[in-house]
Amino acid sequence: MRHPHTPPSPSAEPPRRPPEQSPERSSDRPSDRPSDQVPGRSPGGPSMRRLAAASLAGTAVEFYDFYVYGTAAALVLGPLFFPTFSPLAGTLAAFGTFAVGFVSRPLGAVLFGHVGDRRGRRPVLFASLALTGAATVAVGCVPSYAVIGPAAPVLLLVLRFLQGLGLGGEWGGAVLLAGEHAPKRRRALWASFPQVGPSVGFLLANGVMLALSAGLSDAAFRAWGWRVPFWAAGLLALGGLLLRSSLAETPQFRELARTGRRAGAPLVEVVRGHWRLLLLTAGALAVGYAVFYAVSTWALAYGTERLGVSRTVMLGCVMAAVAVKGAVTPFAAMLGDRYGRRPMCLAGCAASALWMFPMVGLLHTGRPMLMFLAILVALLAFVTMFAVVGAYLPELYEPRVRCTGAAVGYNLAGVLGGALTPVVATAAADGSGPPWGVAAYLAGIAVVSLGCFALLPETAPAAVPARSGRAGEPAAA
Template sequence: MRSETTAADTQQVPDAQSADGSPETLRRVAVASFIGTAIEFYDFYIYGTAAALVLNQAFFPTLDPVNATLASFSTYAVAFAARPIGSVIFGHFGDRVGRKSVLVASLLLMGLSTALVGLLPGYGTLGVWAPLLLILLRFLQGIGLGGEWGGAALLAVEHAPRKKRGLYAAFPQLGPSVGFFAATGVFWLLSSVLSDDAFRGWGWRVPFLLSFLLVGVGLFVRLRISETPVFAKAMAAREASKAPALDVLRRHPRELLLGAGGMVVAYGLFYTATTYCLAYATGTLDVPRTTMLGLSLVACLFLAAGTWLAATRSDGDGRRKLVLAGAGLSAVWGFVLFPLLDTGQPVLIALALGGALFCMGVVYGPMGAYLPELFGTNVRYSGASLAYNLGGVLGGAVSPLVATRLQAAFGSSSVGWYVSAMAVVSLMCVLALPETRERELT
């Protein structure tokens, strides 16, 4: 009896997954992985939008504007620090108990934590307890999301036929695009119909409260899916790891660190082009809030296009080739992002944001299949989740904070250099990884 599966094993054992699975089953899996990630990323992104627009005043009113914005972004970063912890917790049970039950638990934790933010009184009511409770709820958000992506990606990849893993992994990878579009759209609608006082007083809470409804939808969809055949076979062969996270660190440190490095630019681009640029354009360039939210909606379409194009083409062209192409494009786009943004012209701002998110999508799309394929079945949930979320700490948590400081000290062009530097880091990491599209999963 084996207790662990190495990366090399994944290349040599015949594929036992349900390549001949019924179309109805595959459609149900695609829908479940897509809807779940869309809901959970909606929950995550509404916080980022609120942090850029209103949380500094609601929870940190005693600080000057720059420090209040930094404090707001710091609570935002707390969730990224929590996400690797969530990867360890949910990955442990996902690799030992099953993908399906863990995905239901992560959805509940993420959704309820988000909804409670909408009910949390501000600084004027609770004083210092308000930001402390906000940090706690944000931390719980991060724990929940830390277990979400890996499980959703594995749900799609471990059900899919080998030659279509990129295609089916595209569905959970589209979740962030749709979640961000929905989050931005709700804030745009509220900003359009409410006065500024009403929006800052209570309107910003509505997107958080909607999470109560969305959690119910997500649970209905996810409870109808079955366990993945790849995991079921591993359990039948008694190949479960006793400590999946430790086995990843011991047997797959290279894949873990390089995979995390490959994700850095995707996170960095996204949170620079959305959260930071939203705060920068509305606060420094005096672009109206509704205008920036509308332009962000347009840019999100470019993210979805890049994600779908790269994910589906990765089955034929290879995951590594497309991720490298996306990282190279990102390195170039970093130099034009802020010159376009600083014009203050809506069309050029849309081009700046749309180009950045398209580049991000080209990197991000193939990662839905690439990261899971780097790890064996009995540590795949933990390994893929940890790589994905460690990349988030390095690329997503610090990007708005670093960008705010760089812009204040050296001007907006320095933020573009920072984006390009992250792209080079990811490029070098992926160059050191192998191609995986021909690997078997068991």
């Protein structure tokens, strides 16, 4: 029995919401919630615009590194690094090395998530960006199979693994940087800027590839032109590191450090206390990865190799659709702040399931405008979900394990939905007619993800009722 004059334990909770009863719930402590403040400025901290710019720039550079490999895999890596294979087998092998980056992303999420929950969100932003940038530059320096033989694809695998390791840590640090500084009723908006970064990175990667592909002969592009975007990653990474050098740690982590409530073993706590939430978020987000990499990587290879559409036209179609996706992202996030995260995710998931068969039919026409329409609608369905997940995933976890839980769930979804999609889709499209097997595969993933989203709770402050009626229902933190 506690002495009357003994101060209460820091871990004491209000009786109505003890964390032991609902480990999959965000913490409800006042110190874990940034209060509403003047829009555009974090509490006692820097401008939200500057924070958003820094988080966007970092994810743009990281995803540039990641996407430039996917584009190269679709266009040139097969014949250069797997020349003894048939064209189809070479493309499959190149996409196999592409998949390795997804396998290593959850490992990166564990490694950098531990750092983020123990040492702070800020160190994650520097280490992950430096690792991915260095690995990407190195990919551009790997000699082809004709020069060093089997060592060439082995080196590709190792460097792709390191790319994924760094990217696995980047996303969690970036969304927490923005989200934990943001006013709670505009959190989805500010946390959506790291989600714009992938679009910017994709446009940069493919823009450079498009310019080189159009400006060089095919022989020159295959000999050295494809390496230039990888070398450029070094300069982009240095710029991103400079932009992040003056960032402050987030208020919520500073509060955790001040009160001594940081997790001792974040991954252990996530697996023991939040395993169901982890699996649901991974399954829910799998459709986003599957759709995005189907239209940005598989469709690129399918259009150029099977339909005979030029590289320039295919890259132009994909890039135009991605540009629209990036521009729409903040507006979709604002809807998530107003109507809730879960309804947006359910709507995007349902739209993805319904669009996959029309998308494949339009792609098979080989007509640029119809192919653009197919890709655009798929990406709009995608962004309806992914515009809000920068706020949604962290809100589902209590702050002490937020970096690990959100990052691991997000990157496990990449393994489920992104790693094998180009490989499976390429194999399923091995025929003369429209690749309906690809549509069935993507629609099936969408239905599974829809079921997972249906089992997740709402977290938006405007949408969550004042009381928590069910175990496992989080409050927006």
